[in-house]
Amino acid sequence: MLxxxxxxxxxxxxxxxxxxxxxxxxxxxxxxxxICGSNYVKTSDIDNYKTDWxxxxxxxxxxxxxxxxxxxxxxxxxxxxxxxxxVVPQAGNTGLVGGSIPLHDEIVLSVKRINKxxxxxxxxxxxxxxxxxxLELLDNRLAPYGYMMPFDLGAKGSxxxxxxxxxxxxxxxxxxxxxxxxxxxGLTAVLPTEExxxxxxxxxxxxDNTSLHTPHLFLxxxxxxxxxTRVTMxxxxxxxxxxxxxxxxxxxxxxxxxxxxxxxxxSEILSSFEFLDREASEVLDEALGLxxxxxxxxxxxxxxxxxxxxxxxxxxxMEKFLDDCISSGSASDGVQAQSIEEASAMWRLRExxxxxxxxxxxxxxxxxxxxxxxxYRLTEEIRTRCSSLxxxxxxxxHLGDGNSHLNxxxxxxxxxxxxxxxxxxxxxxxxxxxxxxxxHGIGQLKLPYASLGKSPMERDLVRRVKAVFDPKSILNPYxxx
Amino acid sequence: MLxxxxxxxxxxxxxxxxxxxxxxxxxxxxxxxxICGSNYVKTSDIDNYKTDWxxxxxxxxxxxxxxxxxxxxxxxxxxxxxxxxxVVPQAGNTGLVGGSIPLHDEIVLSVKRINKxxxxxxxxxxxxxxxxxxLELLDNRLAPYGYMMPFDLGAKGSxxxxxxxxxxxxxxxxxxxxxxxxxxxGLTAVLPTEExxxxxxxxxxxxDNTSLHTPHLFLxxxxxxxxxTRVTMxxxxxxxxxxxxxxxxxxxxxxxxxxxxxxxxxSEILSSFEFLDREASEVLDEALGLxxxxxxxxxxxxxxxxxxxxxxxxxxxMEKFLDDCISSGSASDGVQAQSIEEASAMWRLRExxxxxxxxxxxxxxxxxxxxxxxxYRLTEEIRTRCSSLxxxxxxxxHLGDGNSHLNxxxxxxxxxxxxxxxxxxxxxxxxxxxxxxxxHGIGQLKLPYASLGKSPMERDLVRRVKAVFDPKSILNPYxxx
Numbered sequence: 001m002l003x004x005x006x007x008x009x010x011x012x013x014x015x016x017x018x019x020x021x022x023x024x025x026x027x028x029x030x031x032x033x034x035i036c037g038s039n040y041v042k043t044s045d046i047d048n049y050k051t052d053w054x055x056x057x058x059x060x061x062x063x064x065x066x067x068x069x070x071x072x073x074x075x076x077x078x079x080x081x082x083x084x085x086x087v088v089p090q091a092g093n094t095g096l097v098g099g100s101i102p103l104h105d106e107i108v109l110s111v112k113r114i115n116k117x118x119x120x121x122x123x124x125x126x127x128x129x130x131x132x133x134x135l136e137l138l139d140n141r142l143a144p145y146g147y148m149m150p151f152d153l154g155a156k157g158s159x160x161x162x163x164x165x166x167x168x169x170x171x172x173x174x175x176x177x178x179x180x181x182x183x184x185x186g187l188t189a190v191l192p193t194e195e196x197x198x199x200x201x202x203x204x205x206x207x208d209n210t211s212l213h214t215p216h217l218f219l220x221x222x223x224x225x226x227x228x229t230r231v232t233m234x235x236x237x238x239x240x241x242x243x244x245x246x247x248x249x250x251x252x253x254x255x256x257x258x259x260x261x262x263x264x265x266x267s268e269i270l271s272s273f274e275f276l277d278r279e280a281s282e283v284l285d286e287a288l289g290l291x292x293x294x295x296x297x298x299x300x301x302x303x304x305x306x307x308x309x310x311x312x313x314x315x316x317x318m319e320k321f322l323d324d325c326i327s328s329g330s331a332s333d334g335v336q337a338q339s340i341e342e343a344s345a346m347w348r349l350r351e352x353x354x355x356x357x358x359x360x361x362x363x364x365x366x367x368x369x370x371x372x373x374x375x376y377r378l379t380e381e382i383r384t385r386c387s388s389l390x391x392x393x394x395x396x397x398h399l400g401d402g403n404s405h406l407n408x409x410x411x412x413x414x415x416x417x418x419x420x421x422x423x424x425x426x427x428x429x430x431x432x433x434x435x436x437x438x439x440h441g442i443g444q445l446k447l448p449y450a451s452l453g454k455s456p457m458e459r460d461l462v463r464r465v466k467a468v469f470d471p472k473s474i475l476n477p478y479x480x481x
Numbered sequence: 482m483l484x485x486x487x488x489x490x491x492x493x494x495x496x497x498x499x500x501x502x503x504x505x506x507x508x509x510x511x512x513x514x515x516i517c518g519s520n521y522v523k524t525s526d527i528d529n530y531k532t533d534w535x536x537x538x539x540x541x542x543x544x545x546x547x548x549x550x551x552x553x554x555x556x557x558x559x560x561x562x563x564x565x566x567x568v569v570p571q572a573g574n575t576g577l578v579g580g581s582i583p584l585h586d587e588i589v590l591s592v593k594r595i596n597k598x599x600x601x602x603x604x605x606x607x608x609x610x611x612x613x614x615x616l617e618l619l620d621n622r623l624a625p626y627g628y629m630m631p632f633d634l635g636a637k638g639s640x641x642x643x644x645x646x647x648x649x650x651x652x653x654x655x656x657x658x659x660x661x662x663x664x665x666x667g668l669t670a671v672l673p674t675e676e677x678x679x680x681x682x683x684x685x686x687x688x689d690n691t692s693l694h695t696p697h698l699f700l701x702x703x704x705x706x707x708x709x710t711r712v713t714m715x716x717x718x719x720x721x722x723x724x725x726x727x728x729x730x731x732x733x734x735x736x737x738x739x740x741x742x743x744x745x746x747x748s749e750i751l752s753s754f755e756f757l758d759r760e761a762s763e764v765l766d767e768a769l770g771l772x773x774x775x776x777x778x779x780x781x782x783x784x785x786x787x788x789x790x791x792x793x794x795x796x797x798x799m800e801k802f803l804d805d806c807i808s809s810g811s812a813s814d815g816v817q818a819q820s821i822e823e824a825s826a827m828w829r830l831r832e833x834x835x836x837x838x839x840x841x842x843x844x845x846x847x848x849x850x851x852x853x854x855x856x857y858r859l860t861e862e863i864r865t866r867c868s869s870l871x872x873x874x875x876x877x878x879h880l881g882d883g884n885s886h887l888n889x890x891x892x893x894x895x896x897x898x899x900x901x902x903x904x905x906x907x908x909x910x911x912x913x914x915x916x917x918x919x920x921h922g923i924g925q926l927k928l929p930y931a932s933l934g935k936s937p938m939e940r941d942l943v944r945r946v947k948a949v950f951d952p953k954s955i956l957n958p959y960x961x962x
Contacts, residue, residue: 123737123853124883125744146745170688179687181697182663191942199938205850206660206882207651207919209701210927211935212943212962216662216697220690237748256604263606264627267718267790268749309748313794369686372604401687402605438688446691454692457680461672461949462693468945481693 015447015478017104021086024062024107028083032065035075040066040113049108052101053094057444059102061088068113070188070198070229076109077227078196081472087192088476089223091131091163094155096367097443099167099222103478111162114229120145126185126204128232131162147235150177154351162228168220170439175400176271176307180219183233187215189226192475204232217465222441223476225469239307241314242271244343245322248298248333252376255300257330259372259400262304265321269314272305273400274350277379280396283409284349287359293346296333302399303350353396357407361391364408364421370434375404381428382406382421389417403438426452442480450480496928496959498585502567505543505588509564513546516556521547521594530589533582534575538925540583542569549594551669551679551710557590558708559677562953568673569957570704572612572644575636577848578924580648580703584959592643595710601626607666607685609713612643628716631658635832643709649701651920656881657752657788661700664714668696670707673956685713698946703922704957706950720788722795723752725824726803729779729814733857736781738811740853740881743785746802750795753786754881755831758860761877764890765830768840774827777814783880784831834877838888842872845889845902851915853883860887862909863902870898884919907933923961931961 022028032041042049042064049064051057067073080087086106093100102108115132122145129138136156139149151171153159159169165187168180177183186202202208202215218228249255255275262270276284278299284290294301304321308314318336325331337343357363370378379395387393390408397404406425410417426436430453442450451459466481467473503509513522523530523545530545532538548554561568567587574581583589596613603626610619616637620630634640634652644650646668649661658664667683683689683696699709730736736756743751757765759780765771775782785802789795799817806812818824838844851859860876868874871889878885887906891898907917911934923931932940947962948954 121852121854123741168690168694170690174687178659178663181665181694182659184662197938199942200936201939201942203850203916203934204852204914205916205919206655207850207879207884208916209649209651209920209922210916210918210931210933211701211939212946213649213662213697213701214939214942214946216694216700219697220692220694237744239748260604263718265790267720268788307749309746310794310798313791313797316794317791369684369688371602371685373602398688403688433685435684435686435689435691437691438686439690441690450691452691453684455681457678458682458692458695461680461682461695464949465693465695465946468942468949 015103018477020084021474021477022083023105024085028079028085029063031079032063032076035072036065036067040068042066049090049093049110050101052098054096057098057101059088060105061102061108062105064108064110066110066113070114070190073109073190073227073229074196074198076196077190077192078194080474081192081194081196084472084474086474086477089166089227091160091166092134092155092158094159094163095167095443096440097445099441099443099479100163101444103444106477109227111227111229112160117230120147120235122147125235125237126232127235128204128230129161130230131228132160135159135161135164142235143238146238148238150183150234150236151180161231165218165228165231166221166223167441170401173271174398175273177236181216184215184219184231185234186232187218187228188230189218189228191226192470192472199226202232206234220441222443222479224466224479224481226475237309240309241311243306243314243318244337244346245304245318246293246335246346247302247304247322247325247331248294248296249300249302249331250298252300254330255302255399256372258302258325261325261330262321265324266304266306266317269306269308269317270304271307272303273398274303274396275399276301276303276350276353276396277394279392279394280353283356283360283392283394284352287356288352290349290352290356293335293349294333298333303346350396357394357409361409362412364418366404366406366425367438367440368404368406368429368434368436369402369438370404370429370432372402374432374434375399375402378404378428379406382408382425385424386417386420389414389420423449444479447480496584499958501565502955502958503564504586505566509560509566510544512560513544513557516553517546517548521549523547530571530574530591531583533579535577538579538582540569541586542583542589543586545589545591547591547594551595551671554590554671554708554710555677555679557677558671558673559675561955562673562675562677565953565955567955567958570647570708572641572647573615573636573639575640575644576648576924577921578926580922580924580960581644582925584925587958590708592708592710593641598711601628601716603628606716606718607713608716609685609711610642611711612709613641616640616642616645623716624719627719629719631664631715631717632661642712646699646709646712647702647704648922651882654752655879656754658717662697665696665700665712666715667713668699668709669711670699670709672707673951673953680707683713687715701922703924703960705947705960705962707956718790721790722792724787724795724799725818725827726785726799727774727816727827728783728785728803728806728812729775729777730781730783730812731779733781735811736783736880737853739783739806742806742811743802746805747785747787747798750787750789750798751785752788753784755784755878756880757782757784757831757834757877758875760873760875761834764837764841764873764875765833768837769833771830771833771837774816774830775814779814784827831877838875838890842890843893845899847885847887847906848919848921849885849887849910849915849917850883850919851885851910851913855913855915856880856883856885859885859909863887863889863906866905867898867901870895870901904930925960928961
């Protein structure tokens with residue numbers, strides 16, 4: 001994975017530094033020190049801030065600023081706007097597309113020290129917290145109330161809520177709880193103006209029709225509109241019962257039928273509907289030695305999870321669903337997990353799929369949304385086009401969300417394979433009504449393709465909205481807007 | 482109700498016509514006729530378009546335009562922008578605050594004829610439809626697939642999806658399915674520019690992180706950014722089982738306790754948590770002859786509804802919830818509806834509350850969101866302040882959403898009572914972290930108070946976002962942005 005990212009990253013090397021941005025001078029550092037304190041203006045030992053965790057993207061910031069409050073962020077941005085110093089906001093730095101890494105010498109503004117405020121109303125279920133709070137910590141703080149965060153990510157131990165909002169993080173509970181749009185209610189942000197404008201947007205109410213719903217504009221804004229310093233959102237009751245099952249399915253059409261049956265039978269408790277093709281099962285076995293749970297070697301494997309409040313009810317619903325899938329012939333095989341161990345074995349297969357393809361060789365990874373009728377056609381199309389050059393073509397993903405992770409592995413990097421894949425793959429996705437980035441965003445990785453499928457009118461509108469928030473164009477420059 | 486609205490509406494009479502708007506001339510009408518066809522440029526018989534259904538707000542539009550397509554809307558707005566003719570977009574015209582009614586001689590652009598397109602993917606549950614489609618019709622079209630719209634309103638027989646999106650309609654399923662933010666994925670809108678810019682925003686995917694999530698900016702925009710002509714959103718599986726129960730509760734604190742217990746016991750199936758105080762029960766009996774379901778004359782009455790996929794499971798959960806409420810002493814009385822008739826009797830009480838206060842006399846209505854700790858304190862505060870002048874002070878509402886409908890009735894209109902109530906009530910709500918408009922919006926009714934609780938920075942940001950979409954300031958002028 002790392003190598004592919006680096007491969008794409010190289011394509012951006014041609015994007016020259018904008019000479020109209022000021023270079024940070026000693027006098028700027030003194031101003032920053034007077035704002036944050038000298039311990040929190042770092043000029044050395046900043047590798048973790050200038051490199052993303054995939055190591056594919058690396059910037060050259062002259063300093064990293066670690067303010068501890070909204071007011072400090074405001075003073076920093078006011079100074080940067082007046083001096084026209086470019087700034088990249090950063091939270092947990094766990095993104096996969098280089099969005100929180102400078103391209104050149106933009107300074108890094110980390111919100112990790114803005115992490116004190118936590119307020120939760122256990123009757124309304126509404127949470128207000130600082131942007132630098134780590135997702136897992138928030139989950140832990142909510143647990144004693146019987147609540148949890150409405151989304152979950154692999155990076156939960158280090159990603160921060162401010163970054164989750166800025167990237168509209170999806171994750172593995174989206175099918176049940178919806179996207180962050182379903183939960184975000186308000187936020188505090190600092191705009192990169194000469195005044196370092198602090199805006200409080202939205203409120204702490206589930207219903208508030210008194211103004212434009214501007215907080216939602218920050219979801220997916222990738223740090224290009226303002227620096228989020230506080231978030232208000234709804235949390236959800238923690239499920240008392242989580243159950244898993246695996247099904248073997250012979251055709252992709254039947255996978256869609258099983259999804260429709262899951263929605264009918266499991267309705268309010270359906271929380272995951274994950275997908276692995278036979279190639280994914282094979283690479284799990286061959287590269288990692290992980291044997292399949294289903295013995296029938298099915299063409300497709302579906303992993304279904306429910307999250308509910310009553311184990312007996314949930315289990316009964318799941319049994320009925322499985323019975324119906326088998327008796328109607330929609331699925332050829334099905335197993336309900338009878339213990340946490342059995343459920344873990346199922347999830348291990350799904351969660352290890354990225355590791356398995358990485359172990360298989362050099363891998364070209366993708367994260368796309370597609371209408372379900374085209375979901376697996378993309379894989380077949382790429383197989384026809386690339387199998388002579390590829391080692392393996394493997395698809396897994398969040399079928400319930402229409403989100404495919406198509407992986408092409410090869411013995412090593414190949415310009416020929418790369419050119420066979422791109423931009424063909426993105427253009428095919430676009431031509432079939434899909435999205436070239438489902439959950440990871442644009443960042444630096446997909447910047448060359450950010451306009452695909454967008455009209456000039458949409459691009460223009462987005463640029464002008466960006467200019468309202470960032471009139472001096474200093475916030476996360478060179479990126480998609 | 483009608484009289485109160487008219488009362489507030491009079492306060493706006495001082496807002497003079499902006500002389501920089503062009504007056505519609507015969508040549509403009511000819512242009513509109515060439516775009517829509519002469520049958521669809523109406524200059525007479527337009528009462529239903531220039532008056533809202535409460536009859537409180539009445540504009541004086543020289544014509545009503547009824548385009549049948551996005552392209553016709555584009556041609557109309559391009560002409561209006563070039564000539565600087567002011568335009569009020571209108572869908573079902575069922576709003577309660579005069580938002581879709583001209584203040585002076587703005588023309589009315591109705592989307593009701595843009596109502597042909599309907600496309601539904603029963604595997605993904607994603608719907609795409611024209612803005613002029615009526616909510617109830619959409620529900621009917623989804624029913625054969627086992628799906629329904631994720632929100633429901635009293636006006637469902639005449640309100641249209643384009644208007645629902647523009648006003649961020651809340652309604653009675655919000656607790657279960659979330660606000661429209663949870664469901665909106667994309668839309669087509671026409672901007673009031675000299676080009677009549679058509680923008681396709683968002684997509685038809687549950688996950689799409691390729692641009693700013695601009696569709697969400699239209700939720701609650703009240704027709705001030707652009708004219709929505711098509712909407713893409715998710716629908717939800719129709720519940721197989723809907724159950725109701727009523728509880729009597731002695732203190733407001735216990736109401737909150739019962740809400741917390743409902744979230745724990747009913748979790749994923751909890752769909753309504755409605756509230757009536759004793760004064761509401763009394764006025765239902767005295768004004769409409771509707772006897773209470775609970776015989777114990779409790780201080781507060783809670784109506785709980787579940788929507789789930791399995792009647793036996795849902796009923797068992799409800800029984801356990803009621804048992805726990807009674808045995809813990811949180812509720813003093815509780816009845817589970819055993820039939821549709823019994824459930825209807827419960828809902829009749831809640832749904833007739835607005836009619837009961839209207840029958841009781843002249844009524845000052847309110848629609849506010851409040852943190853739950855202050856929810857009933859507002860009523861008590863108003864009681865202390867106004868009971869000498871009021872006939873009755875009655876509160877009902879969506880307690881599960883923090884949305885209070887506080888009603889003050891009097892024998893007739895009273896300037897003294899009005900001045901005792903306003904702006905005190907709005908200022909109190911604002912000072913206690915509430916919102917002066919939970920679900921109805923600002924429109925004309927609350928325009929004098931639209932800035933309450935908003936910072937100058939927020940107001941300025943909203944105005945500048947408005948200018949990006951509507952550079953000539955012709956769309957729904959005189960309103961909140």
